[in-house]
Amino acid sequence: MVKCLLFSFLLWCGWNIAEAQVKSPDEFLGYSLGSRFTSHNKALEYFRYLGKMAKNVRLVNYGKSYEGRELLVAVVSAKENVDNLEQIRKHNLRLSRGEKITGKAAKQPAILWLSYNVHGNEASSTETALKTLYVLAEGKLPGVQDWLKNTVVIIDPCLNPDGRERYVNYFNSVSGTKPNPDPMAREHMEPWPGGRSNHYYFDLNRDWAWQTQVETQQRLVLYQDWMPQVHVDFHEQNYNEPYYFAPAAEPVHQDVTPWQREFQVTVGKNNAKYFDRKGWQYFTKEQFDLLYPSYGDTYPLYNGAIGMTYEQGGIGAGLAVITIDKDTLTLKDRIDHHFTTGIATLETVSKNADKLVDEFRKYFEKALVTPPGIFRTYVVKAQNLSRLKRLAELLRKNHIDFAFGGSKELNGYNYETGKVEAFKVERNDLIVNVEQPRAMLANVLFEPQTAVSDSNTYDITAWALPYAYGLNAYACKESLKGAHPLPEIAVAAVAGADKPYAWLLPWTSIEDAKALIALQKSGIKVRMAEEGFTIKGRTYPIGSLLIYRSENERLLKDLTFHIASIEKTEKVMFEVAAGGFVDKGKDFGSSVYPILNIPKVGIVAGSESSAQSMGEIWHFFEQELGYPLTIISPDDIGALDINKINTLIFPDGTYGDNINEKLEDWIKIGGRLILMEDAILSAVGKKPFDVLKKEHLKDDLVISNAPRFFSRKQANLSNAIPGAILKVELDHSHPITAGLGNYYYTLKTDDKLYEFLNKGWNVGVLKPGSYVAGIAGQGVLKKLGSGMLFGVQPEGKGTVIYFGTNLLFRSFWEHGKQLFTNAIFFVN
Numbered sequence: 061m062v063k064c065l066l067f068s069f070l071l072w073c074g075w076n077i078a079e080a081q082v083k084s085p086d087e088f089l090g091y092s093l094g095s096r097f098t099s100h101n102k103a104l105e106y107f108r109y110l111g112k113m114a115k116n117v118r119l120v121n122y123g124k125s126y127e128g129r130e131l132l133v134a135v136v137s138a139k140e141n142v143d144n145l146e147q148i149r150k151h152n153l154r155l156s157r158g159e160k161i162t163g164k165a166a167k168q169p170a171i172l173w174l175s176y177n178v179h180g181n182e183a184s185s186t187e188t189a190l191k192t193l194y195v196l197a198e199g200k201l202p203g204v205q206d207w208l209k210n211t212v213v214i215i216d217p218c219l220n221p222d223g224r225e226r227y228v229n230y231f232n233s234v235s236g237t238k239p240n241p242d243p244m245a246r247e248h249m250e251p252w253p254g255g256r257s258n259h260y261y262f263d264l265n266r267d268w269a270w271q272t273q274v275e276t277q278q279r280l281v282l283y284q285d286w287m288p289q290v291h292v293d294f295h296e297q298n299y300n301e302p303y304y305f306a307p308a309a310e311p312v313h314q315d316v317t318p319w320q321r322e323f324q325v326t327v328g329k330n331n332a333k334y335f336d337r338k339g340w341q342y343f344t345k346e347q348f349d350l351l352y353p354s355y356g357d358t359y360p361l362y363n364g365a366i367g368m369t370y371e372q373g374g375i376g377a378g379l380a381v382i383t384i385d386k387d388t389l390t391l392k393d394r395i396d397h398h399f400t401t402g403i404a405t406l407e408t409v410s411k412n413a414d415k416l417v418d419e420f421r422k423y424f425e426k427a428l429v430t431p432p433g434i435f436r437t438y439v440v441k442a443q444n445l446s447r448l449k450r451l452a453e454l455l456r457k458n459h460i461d462f463a464f465g466g467s468k469e470l471n472g473y474n475y476e477t478g479k480v481e482a483f484k485v486e487r488n489d490l491i492v493n494v495e496q497p498r499a500m501l502a503n504v505l506f507e508p509q510t511a512v513s514d515s516n517t518y519d520i521t522a523w524a525l526p527y528a529y530g531l532n533a534y535a536c537k538e539s540l541k542g543a544h545p546l547p548e549i550a551v552a553a554v555a556g557a558d559k560p561y562a563w564l565l566p567w568t569s570i571e572d573a574k575a576l577i578a579l580q581k582s583g584i585k586v587r588m589a590e591e592g593f594t595i596k597g598r599t600y601p602i603g604s605l606l607i608y609r610s611e612n613e614r615l616l617k618d619l620t621f622h623i624a625s626i627e628k629t630e631k632v633m634f635e636v637a638a639g640g641f642v643d644k645g646k647d648f649g650s651s652v653y654p655i656l657n658i659p660k661v662g663i664v665a666g667s668e669s670s671a672q673s674m675g676e677i678w679h680f681f682e683q684e685l686g687y688p689l690t691i692i693s694p695d696d697i698g699a700l701d702i703n704k705i706n707t708l709i710f711p712d713g714t715y716g717d718n719i720n721e722k723l724e725d726w727i728k729i730g731g732r733l734i735l736m737e738d739a740i741l742s743a744v745g746k747k748p749f750d751v752l753k754k755e756h757l758k759d760d761l762v763i764s765n766a767p768r769f770f771s772r773k774q775a776n777l778s779n780a781i782p783g784a785i786l787k788v789e790l791d792h793s794h795p796i797t798a799g800l801g802n803y804y805y806t807l808k809t810d811d812k813l814y815e816f817l818n819k820g821w822n823v824g825v826l827k828p829g830s831y832v833a834g835i836a837g838q839g840v841l842k843k844l845g846s847g848m849l850f851g852v853q854p855e856g857k858g859t860v861i862y863f864g865t866n867l868l869f870r871s872f873w874e875h876g877k878q879l880f881t882n883a884i885f886f887v888n
Contacts (some may be wrong), residue, residue: 073524082113082198085190094392096379097228100129100221103186105578107193108218114197115207116142122151123278126259129221131278131334136196136441137212138205141169144746147210149286155417156287156364159495170413171288171638173214174402175356180223181255182464183231184295184374185392189217192402207410214286220257220264227255230376239379241388247378260683261675262870265293266352266519268359269505270872271457272679284459289416290323290366290409292842293356296374300384302341303397304371305331308494309359311513312350314501315432316361319419322364323412330408331401340397351512352519353504354870362501364423368405368414372397379382388587414576423499431499434538438506438529439472442488442773443801447874448570454872456527460505461496463542464488472534475508475526476802478832483534491542499529510835520807521784522834527785527805530875531877539663560609560636564595567603568799570684574879575630576605580658582622588876588886589797593645594673595637602706603798603867603886606653607634627762659732659884662690662705664697664715673712673736676868680877684810694718700726707884712866713738724748728856736863742745748855751862753817754847779843783809784834788849791823795886796852796861799878805832806849806865811840814864824850824879850879852887856871 064127066315085093088106098106110387111134117312118135125131135145151168154161174192176185193215199205218224228248235247242248258273267276297304306324328344335342348369350358360367372394373383380390409416421698442448455462465487474481484489494502504510506523526533564570568586579586587606612619627633640648645689661681665674681689694715700708700723708731710719718743719735727733728747735743743749788804790797797804816822828845836844851862861883867876 072521081256092392092884093191093372094379094390096230097183097391098190098308099189099228100186100218100225101698103190104130104132106190106222106517107132109206110134110193110197115139117193117197118142125222125275126273127222127225129225129338130220131216131219131275133214133216133282134193135212135214136193136208137169138208139209141212146213151626152287153285155421156424156497158428160425161421167414168211168417169212170290170409170416171212171214171286172406173216173283173286173288173360173410174294175216175219175290175291176294177217177224178219178293178356179256179263179295179690180225180258181227181250182219182372182375182400182452183224183227183255184372184391184879185294186218186224186298187217187296187396188392188395188402191399193217194375195399195403196406203402203407207406209410210413211406211410213333213406214288216279219279222259223255223257223264225255229518230255230370235378238561241380241382243376243381248376248381248819251332252375252667253675257671257675259673261678262679263672263766265295265356265568266354266870268356269354269501270454270870271869277457278423280457280795287363287566288360288365289358289420290405290559291360291368291400292405293369294402295366295369295371295625296394297371298375299373299377299381299389301371301373302343303373303401304343304346305401306368306370307344308350308369309346309348311517313353313362313504314513315503315513316350318363319423320366323416324368327368327405327408331404332405334400335397336484338400349518351510351517351521353501353523355519359501360503363498364420364500365442365531370398370401385603386556389806427497427499428495429492431496432497433494435473435503435507435535435537436494437472437536438492438494438502438526438533438541439470439483439485439494440490440526440529440533442486442490442547443531444799445488446571447531447878448488448490448547450874451525451529451531455492455502458498458501458505459490460498462490462504464491464544464547465541466491468540470534470536470538472536473508475524475533477534483533485540487543488547490547491540493539493541494555495539503807506533506535510612512835517782517835520809520834522783522785522807524785524833525883526874527832528807528875530617530801530805530878532801561568561608561639562609563634564600565605565632565634566600567605570658570877570881571630571632572605572799573885574684575632576656576885577685578626578630579605579607579623580656582626583616584619584622585615586656588656588795590652590654592646594643596643598635598642602793603795603882608648636758655887656705657706658692659704659707660703661687661707661709661884662692662700662728663709663711664718665691665692666694666711668694668715668718669711669713670737673866676866676871677709677711677736679871680868681882684877685881698722702726702729702731705718706730707732707734708741709734710736710742714744715739715740719743719746721747726853727860729859730857732859732861732883732887734861734863737810737866740862740864741812744861747861750817750819750853751860752811754815754843757806778837778839779811781808781811781840782834783807784836785832785843786826786830786836787832788824788830789827791821794823795883796850796879797824798882798886800875804850804879805875807869808836808844808865811843812848812864813844814851814862816848817851820851822848822851824848
């Protein structure tokens with residue numbers, strides 16, 4: 061008995077000695093943390109090491125980045141919590157569904173989620189994650205073991221490994237044996253496209269709600285499985301700035317609860333206490349607001365948590381840099397600052413764990429009964445089933461409940477007219493009743509006009525989903541439930557024909573474009589209707605696709621099999637015409653049904669290009685269309701071969717002389733040139749471009765009188781437009797507008813507009829009164845009063861297309877994808 065007890069005692073001592081000997085980051089990596097940047101692989105190796113050696117750490121792999129790098133989190137808490145993690149997680153989800161839970165069952169640890177390195181070149185974050193996990197796993201820091209008894213901490217060391225590795229590899233390739241703190245040194249001058257964004261140059265900190273990127277999609281699945289009470293997003297800003305932490309700046313969305321605001325102050329005061337002891341500079345309540353719903357702080361807020369951003373000065377600082385104050389800021393300094401706020405936040409969360417969990421519970425219980433906002437139901441009309449399904453998928457990803465259909469007369473705010481009107485709910489209309497657990501997020505994403513208390517915002521101020529998806533909707537004060545969970549698709553009867561004259565496909569969606577791609581890839585000639593027609597009582601609009609049997613069977617004997625296969629693969633349904641005689645419109649032998657050329661697409665990419673714009677186009681071609689895209693340098697456009705590239709896209713950017721007369725010959729023999737946003741400005745005044753920027757006299761604009769120094773940041777708000785929605789009038793007779801609906805709703809972030817084209821078609825124009833939602837000053841609205849936004853200019857056998865706004869904004873502006881796709885495939 062004595063021997064057994066002695067043996068057990070020795071085992072216990074051995075384990076504790078082993079735990080005490082868990083290697084620090086310095087010991088494991090072989091260098092002092094902060095003396096160099098740690099590669100992503102090395103960082104994950106250390107996380108795996110702690111997951112294996114520490115009894116209070118568990119690792120969860122949640123996916124891979126676009127470039128194949130592993131994404132994981134560490135879950136750390138007191139051992140008794142770690143042994144009971146699954147029960148804690150499931151119980152927390154019951155709270156997030158608004159289930160009534162009382163007594164001991166309502167007691168559980170608070171969940172604190174710490175996210176690092178969402179922007180790849182804000183590189184101190186991952187280094188901080190290593191130190192933070194080590195300190196929590198080791199448990200020697202005073203107070204840590206007690207704090208972990210009622211807190212589960214989830215640590216994501218790197219949300220954006222592709223961007224981080226791009227930055228770290230660059231820095232290592234240009235830095236010397238010792239860091240050069242001179243701000244002019246090459247190691248502080250990161251080249252295009254920079255490491256901030258992911259593989260496709262997306263800003264992952266603006267993708268939380270939209271979930272367009274694979275990193276976000278996988279992370280949000282895990283996030284929704286845990287639903288933390290507190291989420292902190294660690295960032296860096298300009299290295300000359302002091303540290304920022306909560307409370308946030310105005311505007312704060314009106315639906316954010318008093319408790320969420322109050323706890324930000326509580327956290328901020330505790331952070332300040334530790335910074336004051338060290339004499340470190342910091343600021344709060346400035347610059348970083350809580351409005352746009354897709355940040356790492358607002359998205360958690362709109363999902364019942366306390367969301368906060370922490371910003372350390374450091375972008376471009378490398379390992380050391382001399383600041384404007386003549387101090388030297390080192391990577392070790394930056395790690396210390398982030399580590400301090402992380403640990404101070406853990407302390408605050410632990411001391412308020414019971415209150416956090418209780419307020420979390422009440423947040424979701426209240427959502428079921430008295431949700432925020434003035435509207436109880438949003439009804440999205442089934443004008444376009446493809447975009448409606450895409451909207452439904454976005455709602456599913458965000459765990460927002462919805463249903464379809466019914467038959468009822470209601471009154472509601474009409475998004476298209478801006479008036480309260482009577483309407484009828486029909487069978488495929490999508491219905492979102494906000495009396496549900498995700499009430500706040502649903503309301504924020506659908507509300508027609510977001511109330512803004514301070515117009516000095518950090519991002520866009522309008523994003524209502526009906527406008528983004530190009531679907532009319534109604535916001536109703538009456539509570540309405542849908543009738544069924546899925547849209548009821550009525551399949552049109554198809555006239556039988558063993559050998560049809562033609563197969564027909566109305567053009568309404570991205571799925572139709574993918575069908576066209578598959579048809580052309582199979583060698584099938586596809587025609588497009590430049591004018592609408594009616595056959596057998598069915599109306600086919602402009603843009604409808606036609607496949608003539610006779611001209612294709614000469615090349616493809618198993619034509620019917622190929623078409624049936626494409627129907628199945630692309631989930632589309634062709635209709636058939638027995639003959640070429642139509643009831644209304646032009647018969648099928650007319651020239652208004654030209655054969656579509658196969659686009660051979662190139663995109664210009666370089667330091668003159670906006671990385672975001674280029675990345676959005678690149679991502680759209682590869683990830684949505686699955687279509688080949690050649691990326692070329694601006695220096696090579698003078699040697700374009702029409703046989704290899706017949707469609708060239710200039711993304712937003714400033715190209716100077718790279719857009720010039722050298723393109724004229726290529727365009728005239730059949731080239732299609734697409735100029736996006738500011739790329740248009742590089743064509744103004746040059747041959748063969750018939751485009752002029754619309755200019756305004758000073759007398760036309762609203763100018764503030766005698767601004768005060770105190771209000772200097774608000775002095776130019778008359779000319780501010782930080783992302784507002786405007787209604788674009790369309791020329792529906794042009795194929796480029798096929799499938800768009802009555803209007804196009806653009807998200808405008810600048811005041812640029814163009815004179816009407818003299819040679820060509822003004823297919824999208826702004827008129828007085830085009831404003832719909834978001835912040836737009838009176839001065840900027842005057843500038844945007846009347847002019848061309850989308851234009852098509854024929855030139856010889858080719859075409860120049862002008863898009864004066866971002867059609868693919870962050871890849872969630874679904875309406876713009878249709879217009880962009882039309883430009884690629886329809887304009888010969």
